[in-house]
Amino acid sequence: MTTSFGRLLKAELKLLVRDPLVLTFVFVFPVLTMLIIGGSFGTKPDPGFADRNPSHWYVASYLTVVIAATGLIMLPVHLASYRERGVLRRFAAAGFPRWSFALAQLVVGLVAVAAASALELGVAAPVYGIPALHEGGRVALGIGLGAIAFVSIGVLLGTLLPSARAAQAVGLMLFFPSFLLGAGGPPPHALGATMRGIANLLPLTQVTDAIRDPWLGLGTASGSLIVVAALAAAASVLAARRATL
């Protein structure tokens, strides 16, 4: 890896596993909460979970929590911290093309999603089992587009927010409502009509539907997939423009 992008990517991947915020929110939090809530509603098919095993419902939902933690917490804090401390100026002065840092963050974000998702499934397998994939291609598409959308949102937030503290505050404020209503919180039937309406407006809900429905055989979720694809396209274009200014 002798190109500037290659050297940057190698360094950023090493730093990824040394960051306690990343380890906590991207790797530990989703696994821990998946284990708790996945065991709270039993393992028998339940009408409140579209007649599916509630544990499997949450195993299929929690990949989205990893995606949200990466995009809404890890990347904004990381990037805002770099900007605040002059690390990006140092990279620019050393001749690293501006696009190289944005691209490195995109790749690092996707690697974080892949690694944390593998960890989540690895932990879930012996405890709750992994639900059978009904439409693997659509699930993979949902995960890929959802990850690109939220990683791009993370890069965008990181370029807009003025400091690491601001990024942390905004990131947590966006993450927890999205997590509770759109991915890993109470099952939809437990939510009131208002909360369900709000949940349906959240981007993370669309990503969750685009992954969980084809995974558990609940439908193709083509509408959600189109929304996620549009979100991925818009967010990545905006992030690329901001990051290369």
Next chain:
Amino acid sequence: MCARGSGAIVPAMLTAKVVTVRGLVKRYGQRNVVDGVDLDVLEGEVVGLIGANGAGKTTTVECLQGLRRPDGGTLRVLGLDPVTEAARLRPLIGSQLQDSALPDRLRVAEAVELFTPRGGRGGDDLLARFGLGERRRSAFASLSGGERQRLFLVLALLGGPRLVILDELTQGLDPAARRNVWEAVRQLRDQGTTVLLVTHELADAEALCDRVMAMRAGRILDSGPPAELVDRHARRATIRFGLEAATDSEALLDELSEAVGVDHVERQGGRVTVYGHRQAIAYVGAALVRGGSVPADLSVAIPSLEDALLGLLDGADTPGRCGDRAREHHLIGAVR
């Protein structure tokens, strides 16, 4: 090697212009933070850009590196335009930026690997040379202030840059760490590297620079070798001693008054104070030796660059004295 003082021998190396700036203007909002700066740096020189905080020094060098787009003027650095040819220029410049850091958990050896350009080598040698060989596995956050600055120097030198820009290199360092960094810059000078040193620490500029440019409010007020600036803005050396009983004091004081470089001689009881040009130090010493009685309490005070320029840089000096453009251009023309 150095071109210190007026009439100093200028080595053949100091011929090619590394930096040429004419009429540089940079505005933030309605305010001109850099206001018509002219600047030349010759190959092999250590040039200091000095001034108080907010004088426009950092903005000037950020324009030179292509990190900011100027609002006016022309710039050439190593024959390239920093605005349109930044990608080609940056690998040729080694930069130590003010108020910038590295990721806390990045280790020293990893930082060297990250900033070593394609095909570049010598990182280990540089780490050893700047006393960081034992800290290769240390995280950036665990380094002391002096170690961080030395690491930034190492990173600035990776790839053998033709121009090194050091912005507030000794900021926040204790005296021992500052001496270490000074030594490192002297090593660069000895190797013939061109250095542009940006600082508000006049002691740094006086210790390291062949030539300094004094900035205030976005303009260059005066420039020249440190000794010349001291002469221009604080000519007097002060020599003090006590008269010994056996000395023919009237004859001695008459001789001192006539000595080359002496402006004024004062006597208060048995104490004599002589004011004059630096040359006067030698002539007064010679007169004392000829008189056969060298006082044990002889002391000499020479103004430092800080003594000379403090008033100029903080705005206390009158603009008419040093700030007129004709004088400024004359001074810059002297190094062309």
